[in-house]
Each structure stands twice: as structure tokens, then as C-alpha cells.
Amino acid sequence: MADMPLPSPKATGEVSEDMRADEQLMETLEDAAYWRKVCPHLHVGEHERVQEAAQAAKERVANWQTQAETKRGEFAENGFFHMTPQDLGLGEDDYLERIHALALGVVRLMQHGWPASFIFIYDEAWILVAGASARLEAATGGSGFIGDMYAWYVEPDHGQRGWGPHRDRMGSGPESFRADGTSKLSTTWLALTDAGPNNSCLYVVPATADPLFHKADRQDVDPLAEIFANDPQAYQSIRALPAPAGCAWHFSHRIIHWGSHVARRSSLGPARPPQPRIAMSWVVGDAAYEDPAFPREANLPSPPVHLRVAFVAGQIVAYGGQTKLRKGFRTMCFRFFKKHSQLFTEFYRDKVEFIHFCRPAPAPEVHLKESSRKALETVDVSKLEFATPQDDSKLDGIKGMFGSDSSSEDEDDNDDDDEEEEDNM
Ligand SMILES: [Fe+2]
Numbered sequence: 001m002a003d004m005p006l007p008s009p010k011a012t013g014e015v016s017e018d019m020r021a022d023e024q025l026m027e028t029l030e031d032a033a034y035w036r037k038v039c040p041h042l043h044v045g046e047h048e049r050v051q052e053a054a055q056a057a058k059e060r061v062a063n064w065q066t067q068a069e070t071k072r073g074e075f076a077e078n079g080f081f082h083m084t085p086q087d088l089g090l091g092e093d094d095y096l097e098r099i100h101a102l103a104l105g106v107v108r109l110m111q112h113g114w115p116a117s118f119i120f121i122y123d124e125a126w127i128l129v130a131g132a133s134a135r136l137e138a139a140t141g142g143s144g145f146i147g148d149m150y151a152w153y154v155e156p157d158h159g160q161r162g163w164g165p166h167r168d169r170m171g172s173g174p175e176s177f178r179a180d181g182t183s184k185l186s187t188t189w190l191a192l193t194d195a196g197p198n199n200s201c202l203y204v205v206p207a208t209a210d211p212l213f214h215k216a217d218r219q220d221v222d223p224l225a226e227i228f229a230n231d232p233q234a235y236q237s238i239r240a241l242p243a244p245a246g247c248a249w250h251f252s253h254r255i256i257h258w259g260s261h262v263a264r265r266s267s268l269g270p271a272r273p274p275q276p277r278i279a280m281s282w283v284v285g286d287a288a289y290e291d292p293a294f295p296r297e298a299n300l301p302s303p304p305v306h307l308r309v310a311f312v313a314g315q316i317v318a319y320g321g322q323t324k325l326r327k328g329f330r331t332m333c334f335r336f337f338k339k340h341s342q343l344f345t346e347f348y349r350d351k352v353e354f355i356h357f358c359r360p361a362p363a364p365e366v367h368l369k370e371s372s373r374k375a376l377e378t379v380d381v382s383k384l385e386f387a388t389p390q391d392d393s394k395l396d397g398i399k400g401m402f403g404s405d406s407s408s409e410d411e412d413d414n415d416d417d418d419e420e421e422e423d424n425m
Contacts, residue, residue, distance in 0.1 A: 004100045006193070006276065009110030009153060021113030022326070026336055029313075030306040035121050038112050039105045043123040050123055050302035054130035057089050061134035068138035071250075075140060076181030079207030080241070080251035083139075088190070089131030090246055098124065099246045103192040103278045106153055115325065116151040117315055119280060121308045125149075129282055130301035132188065136250065136284050141182035145300055147293030147348065148187070148283035150315055154200045154262065156274040162200045162259015165224045168283075169253040173216035176253065176289060183252035185285035191243035192278040198263040199274035202241040202249055205256040209237030213254050224256055253285075291347035299343075310340035314352045330356075 017023060019037060028034050032044040043049065074081040085095040102124055106116045119125050129145065137143060154160050169176065169185060176184050195201040205227060207213040212223050227234050241249045251257060262274055299307060313333035320330050334356050341349050
């Protein structure tokens with residue numbers, strides 16, 4: 001991707017004030033025209049294009065059964081497998097341009113003040129998911145779309161790093177595997193820029209080196225420490241999973257994985273400085289094991305725009321705890337999610353609400369920019385206090401956004417300190 005440089009997400013000079021995230025009303029979030037203006041090179045709500053991609057994917061999979069069988073074997077044995085741009089249905093000739101368009105979309109969103117995961121509002125992201133779906137189903141042993149979409153931008157600076165070692169489902173045990181050894185839940189992690197050891201690519205402990213891979217984890221045991229305590233040589237089994245832009249790794253919900261620290265420039269030797277690592281992921285699985293986030297039949301392959309936005313908002317609530325966000329952002333996301341929560345399955349609604357209400361209590365102060373105060377002129381600001389399970393009803397009917405809470409783990413009263421720092425998988 002060296003020949004396709006990306007602007008900095010901090011280059012906000014060309015973004016007009018009225019387009020910034022913190023100047024929008026909730027109604028604007030449902031307006032495809034707003035999102036088209038944020039990323040004019042991408043599309044929103046052209047459902048036929050997504051449907052065509054899904055249909056083409058179904059037709060292609062017939063010629064891919066041998067490869068699917070090989071990957072299924074790797075999946076059962078190691079807990080992960082690699083996918084090329086062609087495996088993902090990205091095509092031969094223009095896939096780098098398509099991937100770069102998504103990477104640029106992430107940057108444009110961030111320039112406007114939106115987290116990277118809002119890339120899933122755009123058709124191009126859903127085209128990608130639809131284009132990979134049939135082959136993923138074949139390679140995993142039958143998994144379909146579940147949800148859990150997220151995207152990341154890792155600054156190419158030392159000190160930035162990925163999420164710490166974790167399994168995606170700590171409590172899942174033997175019941176979460178099929179008879180052939182394949183996992184009933186798994187994640188596709190797609191690189192939108194070249195990801196390597198210098199800029200926080202994925203690392204895993206393969207299933208073959210993990211004696212706890214098929215067992216549910218105990219609350220009082222760190223599974224990673226347990227592996228190395230029992231077998232110090234297991235360190236040598238750790239695998240770095242670099243991925244050129246347009247390539248993906250697909251891995252089990254039980255595999256221990258993390259993203260590395262970005263390398264110090266002084267340690268790079270003759271290599272060029274690290275590039276930003278931009279990636280997106282989504283989860284597939286057996287719907288009999290875990291409900292999808294929303295009903296698949298009615299909404300796939302191209303969900304309505306308001307569902308896409310509400311889903312991203314739900315994801316920010318569910319996983320934003322790993323991420324520094326501006327004050328009030330997660331609560332705004334929760335309010336938007338609540339407004340559309342009837343679109344989602346009970347399982348997903350419960351998950352988002354559980355995580356939201358289990359967060360630590362915020363500082364009570366109200367921080368609103370003057371322009372946002374104007375937008376909220378009809379709203380009783382006193383209602384924008386942090387919600388608790390007892391006063392859940394207060395969330396209904398609030399039209400504005402960016403209320404009073406401080407959802408960042410690093411609470412700070414400085415309104416200028418509104419940079420995101422996304423820690424990454
Ligand atoms: Fe993960």
C-alpha cells in the first residue's frame with residue numbers, strides 16, 4: 001500500500017464544523033446523505049450492489065470446495081487459517097483499490113470525529129462481508145453471519161498497541177465445537193493496510209500449543225500464564241500473523257490472540273517506518289449456538305442504514321471499554337442503540353445493555369460544547385445524567401447527543417483532549 005498513501009486522521013482542516021460528529025443530532029445519524037458527505041468516495045444504501053455481491057459469492061463457492069476442505073482442516077487443527085483477497089471474493093485486479101477505499105473511509109470518518117467502526121455504515125463494507133460469506137461458510141464448516149463487527153486504526157507510533165491476550169469467548173467449552181473439531185464461532189480479521197510485527201499485527205497461540213483450547217476458562221486462572229507455566233517451550237509456538245492489505249486471518253473464538261506494540265523506530269533497522277495499521281473484523285458462527293445480532297433473513301446481505309448505524313453504536317457500547325473515546329460518546333451510542341433496539345435479537349439487546357449498565361459510574365458534571373447546547377435547546381439537560389438500570393426510561397425521547405457522561409476510561413475534564421486512541425485486537 002506504499003503507493004497509496006493515506007492522509008492523517010488528525011488532518012481535520014478541510015472538515016467543516018457543521019459536519020463534525022459532535023455537531024450532529026441523532027436524526028442525522030439515520031440520514032444516508034450525511035454519511036455520503038463524510039465519505040464521498042463510498043456508497044450508502046445502494047442495496048442492489050450488495051445483493052449482487054452476495055449472489056456472485058454463492059456462485060463462486062462451487063469451484064472452491066477443495067480449498068474449503070483444506071482450510072477446514074487447518075481450522076480444526078490449529079484454530080485459524082489464512083484467506084487471500086481472492087478467497088475473500090475481492091477479485092484479481094482491483095482489490096487493492098477497493099481495500100484502500102475502505103482504509104481511506106476509516107481515515108475520513110476519524111477526521112470527522114467518528115471511530116473507525118463506523119465504516120460498517122458503508123455499502124463497501126457489506127459488499128466485502130457478503131462477498132466472503134459463502135466461502136467462509138464452506139471453510140468453517142457451516143458458519144453464517146453473527147455480527148460483532150469492529151474496525152481499528154493503530155497509529156504508527158511506539159506506545160500504540162493492540163488489545164492484550166484474550167479469547168473472544170472465555171466461557172465457551174467443548175459444546176462450542178462441532179464433531180469435526182471446527183469452532184461454532186469465529187472471527188475474520190481483515191487488514192486494510194499492510195499489518196506486520198512492526199505495526200501491531202495479530203499474534204496467536206495455536207490450538208495445538210494450548211491444552212485449554214477446548215475447555216471453558218476458569219475465572220481464577222489466566223489461560224495464557226497457565227500454558228507457559230506448564231510448558232515454557234510453548235513460547236516458541238507463538239505465531240505472528242502478518243497480513244498484507246486485502247488478506248485476512250480467520251480464527252476460532254477460543255484462540256488466544258492479541259496485537260503487538262508498535263515497534264520503536266530506533267529498532268527498525270533499514271526497514272521503513274511503520275504504517276498505520278487499519279483493520280476490520282466480523283464474526284460468523286452457528287446460529288443455533290449463538291444468536292446473530294439481528295435477524296439475518298430480513299436484513300442481510302444489505303441491512304437498512306439505520307440498522308447499520310444502530311449496530312455500530314451497539315458495538316461501541318459493547319467493546320468501547322477497550323477504547324478511549326470522547327466524553328459522552330458511548331452514552332450517545334447507547335441512546336441511539338436504544339432507539340432502535342427492537343431491530344436486534346434479545347440476546348444482543350441484553351448483551352449491550354448488560355455491558356452498558358455495568359460500567360463504572362461517571363463524574364456528574366455536564367460538559368457540552370456551545371453548539372451542542374444549541375442543538376439540545378429543547379432538551380432538559382438535567383436528564384442527560386448517566387443512566388442506571390433504575391432510570392432506564394430516561395433514555396427514551398432524548399433527541400440530542402453528547403450528553404454528560406465521561407465514558408472514557410481516562411476521564412479528563414479537558415474538552416480539548418478528545419482524541420481517540422483505539423487499542424486493538
Ligand atoms: Fe478478539
